[in-house]
Amino acid sequence: MVIDEAHRLKEPTAAWTRHGFDIAAQVQNRYLLTGTPVLNREAELHTLLRLSGHPIGQLPLNEFCERFAGSPEFRKTLRDEISDWMLRRRKDVLPNLKGKQRQTVPVVLSKIERDEYNQIMRSDQHRFARLGGLRQLLERVKVRIVADLMAELDVDHKVILFCQYQESVATLREHCLKLGVGCVTLVGTDSPKKRQKAIDAFQQDPDCRVFIGTRSAAGTGYNLTAANYVFFLGLPWTPGLQDQAEDRAYRNGQLRMVVVKIPLAEDTIDQQLWQMLMDKRALASDLIDPEAEEKSKMALANELQI
Incomplete structure (x- = not known):
């Protein structure tokens, strides 16, 4: 089996x-x-x-x-x-992979955005509804941040944008079209034929520079090695889901360093969500990484500068 x-x-x-x-x-x-x-x-x-x-x-x-x-x-x-029951293979055994870097990008809310954020926090909605409202607001804020970050990239770079909400996918697509930047989208309602057409265009057409998708639909099962930049507008609930999404670009066939950029809004739930992901990542590492203890000691020594 x-x-x-x-x-x-x-x-x-x-x-x-x-x-x-x-x-x-x-x-x-x-x-x-x-x-x-x-x-x-x-x-x-x-x-x-x-x-x-x-x-x-x-x-x-x-x-x-x-x-x-x-x-x-x-x-x-x-x-x-x-340990004797599990055979683990890491991607560093693939000689052609150049590595992967994660970078968080601080985001400061404008006064209007902060007021809207606080209004949702104070609302009498169910807490899950408030959480969803906050996540949706922060993703809207990050659309403009990600647009600015993409504008700084050279034209030979291709980018994957992972969103939580289809509304963000549509907004980013409109932004790319206005700037004359070739892009494709992939969301959960797309047919298999439409999905494959988007993937083929992104992988093969040098003028198609941006792939925009919801993480739930595009974060697993696809080869997007034409990209060497990955942006997350919304955080997934687990590090495994984040890793899987990042690895649409960071996989066999990728010839460049992959850079993952994660905008985090300051003084918002982004901080708690990011810390939750780090805690879950540490838990998983404790269970499956035989070098976890030594890595923790090295990290602490580096932090204390000893």
């Missing part, structure tokens, strides 16, 4: 996960493939271990969490337990 994108089976009660358990029970050799085995929390690894047949996966979920979740020490224990 071979399961690709196995992280999609992280929820043990989902119908397709239960179906996977049924098949796995009848198969001796099982292989699970994923670039993001942990998206949010340690419990997600339990399902993959159970599907693959590891003894730890046979533990009840609550016992698994008590033993292996909640602290770096517990996660290190789990990492040691499964």
